[in-house]
Amino acid sequence: MGSEKPKADLLPGTLDMLVLKLLMRGHLHGYAIAQLIQQLSDDLLRVEEGSLYPALQRLEMNGWIEGEWGLSANNRRARFYKLTPDGRKHLTEESARYRQVTGAVARIMGFA
Amino acid sequence: MQAGSIWKRFRRRLRYWLNQSERQRLLWEEMEFHIESMAQDLVAQDIPEAEARAAARRKFGNMTQTSEDARVAWTTRWMSDLWHDLRYSFRGMRRDAGFTVFAILIAGLGIGASSTVFSVVNALLLRPLPFRDPVRLVWISNGNESTNTQTEHYSDLRALNGSFSDLAAFADWGVGNRELTGTGDPQRLTSVPVTGNFFAMLGVQPLIGRSFTAEECRGSYSAPPAMLLSYNFWRRQFLSDPGVVGRKLILDNHPVTVAGVLPASFDFGSIFTPGTQMDIFVPWPLTDQAKPRGNTMRIIGRLKPGVTVRAAQAEFTALGKQLDKQHPERNGIIPRLMPLAQHVSGRARPALFVLSCAVGIVMLIVCANLSNLELARLSARQKELAMRRALGAGRFRLVRQMITESVALSCCGAALGLILAVAGTRGLAHLHAFELPLLSTVQIDGSTLVFILLAAVGAGVLFGLLPALQISELSLRAGLEDAGRGSTGGKRHAWIRDALVVSEIAFACTLLVGAGLLMRSFLRVLDVNLGFQPERAAALRIDPSFRISRLAQQNSFIDDVLHRARSVPGITTAGITDVLPLRDDRMWSVSVKGQFYEKDRHPEPYIRVVTDGYFEAAGIPLRAGRVFTERDRASSEPVVVINETMARTISPGQNPVGQTITDYRRQHVLGLVVGVVADVRHASLEAASGPEMYLAMRQTGDYAAMQLVVRTALPPDSLAAGIRTALRPIDPNLPVREFVTFEDLVDRAVSPRRFLMLLLAGFAAFALALASLGIYAVISYSVNQRVQEIGIRIALGASAADLQRRIVLRTLGLAALGLALGMAGSRVLSSALGTLLYGITSGDPVTFIEVGTVLIAVAAIAGYIPAWKASRIDPMVALRSN
Numbered sequence: 001m002g003s004e005k006p007k008a009d010l011l012p013g014t015l016d017m018l019v020l021k022l023l024m025r026g027h028l029h030g031y032a033i034a035q036l037i038q039q040l041s042d043d044l045l046r047v048e049e050g051s052l053y054p055a056l057q058r059l060e061m062n063g064w065i066e067g068e069w070g071l072s073a074n075n076r077r078a079r080f081y082k083l084t085p086d087g088r089k090h091l092t093e094e095s096a097r098y099r100q101v102t103g104a105v106a107r108i109m110g111f112a
Numbered sequence: 113m114q115a116g117s118i119w120k121r122f123r124r125r126l127r128y129w130l131n132q133s134e135r136q137r138l139l140w141e142e143m144e145f146h147i148e149s150m151a152q153d154l155v156a157q158d159i160p161e162a163e164a165r166a167a168a169r170r171k172f173g174n175m176t177q178t179s180e181d182a183r184v185a186w187t188t189r190w191m192s193d194l195w196h197d198l199r200y201s202f203r204g205m206r207r208d209a210g211f212t213v214f215a216i217l218i219a220g221l222g223i224g225a226s227s228t229v230f231s232v233v234n235a236l237l238l239r240p241l242p243f244r245d246p247v248r249l250v251w252i253s254n255g256n257e258s259t260n261t262q263t264e265h266y267s268d269l270r271a272l273n274g275s276f277s278d279l280a281a282f283a284d285w286g287v288g289n290r291e292l293t294g295t296g297d298p299q300r301l302t303s304v305p306v307t308g309n310f311f312a313m314l315g316v317q318p319l320i321g322r323s324f325t326a327e328e329c330r331g332s333y334s335a336p337p338a339m340l341l342s343y344n345f346w347r348r349q350f351l352s353d354p355g356v357v358g359r360k361l362i363l364d365n366h367p368v369t370v371a372g373v374l375p376a377s378f379d380f381g382s383i384f385t386p387g388t389q390m391d392i393f394v395p396w397p398l399t400d401q402a403k404p405r406g407n408t409m410r411i412i413g414r415l416k417p418g419v420t421v422r423a424a425q426a427e428f429t430a431l432g433k434q435l436d437k438q439h440p441e442r443n444g445i446i447p448r449l450m451p452l453a454q455h456v457s458g459r460a461r462p463a464l465f466v467l468s469c470a471v472g473i474v475m476l477i478v479c480a481n482l483s484n485l486e487l488a489r490l491s492a493r494q495k496e497l498a499m500r501r502a503l504g505a506g507r508f509r510l511v512r513q514m515i516t517e518s519v520a521l522s523c524c525g526a527a528l529g530l531i532l533a534v535a536g537t538r539g540l541a542h543l544h545a546f547e548l549p550l551l552s553t554v555q556i557d558g559s560t561l562v563f564i565l566l567a568a569v570g571a572g573v574l575f576g577l578l579p580a581l582q583i584s585e586l587s588l589r590a591g592l593e594d595a596g597r598g599s600t601g602g603k604r605h606a607w608i609r610d611a612l613v614v615s616e617i618a619f620a621c622t623l624l625v626g627a628g629l630l631m632r633s634f635l636r637v638l639d640v641n642l643g644f645q646p647e648r649a650a651a652l653r654i655d656p657s658f659r660i661s662r663l664a665q666q667n668s669f670i671d672d673v674l675h676r677a678r679s680v681p682g683i684t685t686a687g688i689t690d691v692l693p694l695r696d697d698r699m700w701s702v703s704v705k706g707q708f709y710e711k712d713r714h715p716e717p718y719i720r721v722v723t724d725g726y727f728e729a730a731g732i733p734l735r736a737g738r739v740f741t742e743r744d745r746a747s748s749e750p751v752v753v754i755n756e757t758m759a760r761t762i763s764p765g766q767n768p769v770g771q772t773i774t775d776y777r778r779q780h781v782l783g784l785v786v787g788v789v790a791d792v793r794h795a796s797l798e799a800a801s802g803p804e805m806y807l808a809m810r811q812t813g814d815y816a817a818m819q820l821v822v823r824t825a826l827p828p829d830s831l832a833a834g835i836r837t838a839l840r841p842i843d844p845n846l847p848v849r850e851f852v853t854f855e856d857l858v859d860r861a862v863s864p865r866r867f868l869m870l871l872l873a874g875f876a877a878f879a880l881a882l883a884s885l886g887i888y889a890v891i892s893y894s895v896n897q898r899v900q901e902i903g904i905r906i907a908l909g910a911s912a913a914d915l916q917r918r919i920v921l922r923t924l925g926l927a928a929l930g931l932a933l934g935m936a937g938s939r940v941l942s943s944a945l946g947t948l949l950y951g952i953t954s955g956d957p958v959t960f961i962e963v964g965t966v967l968i969a970v971a972a973i974a975g976y977i978p979a980w981k982a983s984r985i986d987p988m989v990a991l992r993s994n
Contacts, residue, residue, distance in 0.1 A: 030142060031149040049172045053143060054181040061128065063120060072145070074152070079142045 015047065015055050017098060020083060020091040023065060027080040029072060030056060056081065064090050139179055147172050193509075197516035204517060205524075211489060212521065215482055218882065219525025219571060222478035224532025225875065226471035227556075227564045231537050233464050234563075235554045236457040242377045242553075244315020245414075250421055251455035252279070252411040252428070255446045260284050260407040263398050265445045266307075268435055269411075275424035276413040280313040282306040282384070283396060284410050290392065291655070294362040295349065300653070300850070301363070302388060304380065305333070305396035311340075311374075313414055319343065321357040321372020324395040328371070335366040336394035343376040345391035368394075379552060383456055384410070386549040406700070407443055412452060425449045441777075443701070456549050462947055463868050469941065470626065470875045473619045475571060480616045481882045482575040486518060487609055488893050490579045497583060511580040518576025519569055526568035530556070533564070548864065578608060606894060613883075613890045614930040620876070620883035621934025621967055622941055627876035628959040629942055629949055630869040636951030637862060643755075643792035643801065644693055645731025646854035650828035651692055651819045652835055653850040656843050663746040667810045669842065670723055671742075673820060676838045678725075682826040683835070687726030690815035693794050693854070694861040701776035702805065704762045714776045715761050717754070717805035718794060721815040727753075727789060729821040730854070735759075737769040737787030744808040751808055752783035758803035759788045773805065783807065797861055798950050828853045868948065880970060883930075887974040891923055895982045902982055903990025912983035919982055923975025924968065931967055935960060 022028060022036050033056075034047045059065045064087030072078040083091070128135055147168045154164035172178075205212040240246045252269075254261040261269075261281075270279040283305040290303040308329035311318070318340060328338040341349075341356070350356045360367040374380075374393070381389040415424060428447035435445050450458075457464075490497075497510060505513075534556050541554045656669055670688060677686040691698070701714040709715075724740045726732075735756055744751050752773055759768040773782045782805075791801040809815065820839075824831050832851045895902070902915065942954040952959070 029145070031146045034146075049143075049146060050174070050178045050181065053139065053178050057139070057182040061121070061124060063124065072149070076145060076148065077141070078145045079138070 014098070015051060016059060017091065017094045018045075019052075019055060019059060019081075020064060020087055020094070023081055023083040023087070024091070027070070027082045029078040029080050031078075033081075059087070062090075063087075136179065139182055140175070143172070143175055143178065193512070194516065197513050198520060200513065201517040201520045205521070208489065211485060212524075215485065215521050216525045216528055218478050218481060219522045219568075220528025220532060221878065222471075222475045223522075223526050223529030223564060223567050223571070224536065225529075225878075226475055226567060227529060227533040227560055228536035228540070229464075229467045229471045230563045231533065231556060231560045232540065232548075232551075232554050233468060234557070234559055235550050236460055236464060236548075238559070239553070241383065241453055241456065242379075246453060247451070248415040248417075249314070249452035250276070250413045250415055250424065250449050251452045252413055253448050253450075253455075254407060255444070255448065257448065257450070257455065257458075261409045261411055261445060261447075262407055262443045263409055264439070264442055265435055266409050266411055267398060269428070269431060269447070272431055273413075273424075273427060275415060275419045275427050277416045278309055278313045279411055279413045280307045280310040281396075281409040281411045282310060283408050290363050290394075292361060292363055293365070300655070301345070301391040303339070303363075303392045303394050304390050305336075305394050307396050307398070310393075313412070314378075316374065316378045318372035319375040320354050321370070324371060329395040329397055330399055331395065331397050333397055335364070336368060336397075338369045338371040338395060339363070340371055340393040341373045342380065342390050342392065343374055343378070344389060346373045349391075363392075379550075382550050382552045386551065406698075413449075421449050421451060460548055462945075463864070466626065466868070466945060466948065467871060469944070470623060470872055473623055474875050474879055475567070477616050477619045477879050477882050479571050479575040480612045480619070481886050482518070482521070482571075483578045484609055484612045484616075484886050484889055486514075486575065486579040487582065487612075488889060490514075490582055491893075507583065510583050514580035514583060515573060515576040518579075519572030522568045522572035522575070525571075526564050529568075530561075530564055533560070543867075578612070582608070606897075609890050609893065610926060613886045613926055614933065616879075616883040616886045617927055617930025617967060617971065618934035618937060620879040621931055621963060622938045623872070623876040623879045624963040624966065625935070625938035625942055625959060626945065627869070627872040628963050629945055629952065629954065629956060630865075630872055632952050632956060632959055633948065633950040634862070634865055634869045637797050637865060639951075640793065640797050642693070642797070642858070643732060643790045644854065646858045648824050648826075648828060649730055649821060649854040650824065650831070651689075651821045651852050651854070652832065653817060654688075654820045654839065655818050663810070663813060666813060667745060670810060672842050673839060674723065674725060676842065677820055677822060677835060680822075680831065680834045680838045682824050682831050683822045684825055685725050685728045686820060686822045687729045688723040688809055689726050689730070689819050689821055690721040690809070690817050691794075692819055692821075692852070692857060693730070693792055694796065694857045700805075702782060703774050703776050703778050705772040705774055705778075705781075707762070709776075715758065715803055717758050717803040718801075719805055719807065721807045721809045721812060723809045726821055729823040730792075731823065732792055733790045735788040735790060736767070737785070739787050739789065740806075740808045740810075742810075745810045748811075750781060750783035750811050751786045753787040753789055753806040754785055755789055755791045755801065755804040757791050757801060758805055761803050783811070797858070865948075880967075883967075884970045884974040887923060887926065887971050888977060890926075891919060891975045892978040892981075894922075895919065895978045899985060899990045902985050903987040906983075906985060907987040907991070915983045916976070916979040919979035920972060920975050923971055923979075927968055927971030927975075931964055934967075935964070938963075 018037055019033055022033055022040075028036070030052060034049065034052055037045055037047050056065070056067070060067055060081075064084060065081045066084055067079045067081050069077060070080045147165075150168035150171065151161070151164045154167055155161055159167070241249070243249060251257075252261070253259055254265075263281075266279065266281055273279070290301045292299050292301050308324045308326065311323045321340070323340065324338055328336070331337040339361075346352060346356070354373075357370050357372055359370050361370060362368075380393075413424075415421070425447075428449060432445045432447045435442075500510065501507075537554050537556055541552050543551060654673060673688065674686055677683060698719055700719050701716050703709060703714055722740065724742050724744070727734065727739045736759075737753075739753055740751065754762070754768060754773075762768055762773075763771060768785050768788060771785045773785060774780065775782060789806070792804060793799070793801055794804070795801070807814075820835070822828070822831070822835065905915065938960070939955060945954055
């Protein structure tokens, strides 16, 4: 929508990228994704469930991930997601873009 | 993104959307699993289970909210937004019922008119003809589009050409000449002789029965052995009884076998002879020596695959020259080819073009008017919109809301328009008196529905766009303050509204000019000197039911009929003719004794066979010599009467009376010229008459029909029964049904012109009403905007007259600008009327001046009303109102 600023996209965009990256490891269900993000970032990043599930629906709708039903470690029905070839391509593009942006921000901030 | 992936996404989205409830359930299950897992992790950290569950749920938050958010991914936001907008629009419509009704009404009228015109255009120009592979069918005429070809030429062309897979033909002469007896009252059938391959060539299969056999096509012309029935005749006369096929019916006192019935889709009349229905088809024996001579054939050919009309034309031009050289004894042949579809709809094309333009302009005026009204509403809604803006509605969102509103309105209008269009096309399809080809096939079909939908959406977007774009200009603060009363506010606004009104006036002006030009043409046509007097003249077809074999028998019949007819009270004079003005025609080549002509340079008068009394009954004035008398009989010297044009042709500057006319091969004498009468407009009111020659009916048997023409002292309609009674003793089987007044003949001839004129006048009146409404609305609005200012002016001593003058002048300024633009546009567009005009040029100054006067007068009235109201503003109230 025209009135939304690009800046506002950044966070959900990042979440999408993180989800895709994690799915490079293999099939994961939503809870595992949330857990992994938290663990891998040393508890620095917490995923709101309220944004995780809309993000998963969006990614699936775009054809980047595919969900299918399976059994979890403790034998419960869970929905596992896997990366599609389209998703892989998108991830590559996104990470390149993200690297550019963070690099640029870092240069301005004098971090580099 | 590539198109492929967009398509894939769209399909996925659609699938998800269709399985909404199932997906919703699964998403819920997925989230429950998430909460469960969280709770179990907490239990593993030694937290009691109940507490762990509660904590997990708390942490997860509002599941409904999350699922709603997630669902957005597949239900897509815009659908639910659309729903909201629509609901909002309908609430708004209810609130503002007056505006809504008005908007639906004018959008409905506009869409109804344009879709009716579209359905006619669709039937005539867009839809293919109801034949097999119709694009390959070609109309082959001789010299000009309406001239026929001799049968001998047809046979040679068919044998010699290489461009066509086949040629077929139907007769243009001898149509409507067969009398059916033995099944109820005797009645006359309209029959068309066709070549044996006619139906096969067009790709028309009989509904039941068969087409003609080769043997049937070798019979005699006057007594055909077989016939095919048209669908309508079969239904009317035989109540769709399939048993009629194979039966013998009595046609002109000869038994004729019914070979088959043609399908309903084959409507010969509506395609080839608009305005006339054909009942039966008979085979045309080309070998019969007794068949009518002369140019009698209308030829249609089917091109071989890959051959163009242009190539075929080149071949036929060469063939025509060759045949002309080989057969100097035949009539001339100059083949002229055009696609059949073009021949069928060609004559209606200019009128349809004009009508399409007219409805297009009407739609534009409707849109301009609605746009204007929406703008006015917008200023009243400024506060509401600013509030929504302040509460976070995006600009795009508001624009979309406005467009949704206008499209919803115009779609409601389209529903009304559909009803009007259904009524309109029904009415049109049943106008039998109207000579427009394919008229009976005019209907609302799929493509018309698509057109209506597109028109509705297009109009909605068009008239919603301007107001919607105005929203972008909306300033938040100004809107939230008590808006719209500022003396300078909305200057741009006013400018756009003025522009809309100017364009409305300009469009209305072009329509008025078009209607005015057609109306003046129509009046000119009615003023034409017909050469006969249609008032109180009427004709009744009286062909005897028995066969006339000798002239003496014929003449005693004629004497008897005329004597009895003239003795009917109220009838002043009576005569008999074979063809009626504005209805039938035929033409011969002749020679004048003692003059030499090159081939194809012979005078070619139209031939009418008449008795004494005809000229008086029809009101054709005598110019020189005498007309026929009872004494011009078989035994006396053959005599002819010619018209003035013929007189000028055969003996320029001299007295033609006393010359002798022979047939063009000078083999027998047609007659001695005894008189000259006025030219009669026989083909149409618009076309000048060619040379005409009258033969004395008592001296010849060469005619196809007998029409008793009477001149009456009373209204002719009241005498029809009296004449029938008077004639019954002569021949009880006389099928005297076809009674027609000469005024009907004239009326029928001008009906297409009158119809077009009335339609255009209707559109113009509608446009004028809308434009004046637009003027009124804009001036009222600007007065309302300036109530304070006007109040101050009045308080400071401005007189009412002064105020009124200022406001009316402003109105006239707008009107003058619109008029100038409209006049310039009309000057360009009116040349498209071209052939539809008669007796005036497309720049007819009288029309332009009249239209200008009318428009200025209407504008002055529309502006005066708000001006008058403004001058009565109470300054105290006006100043206090804020």
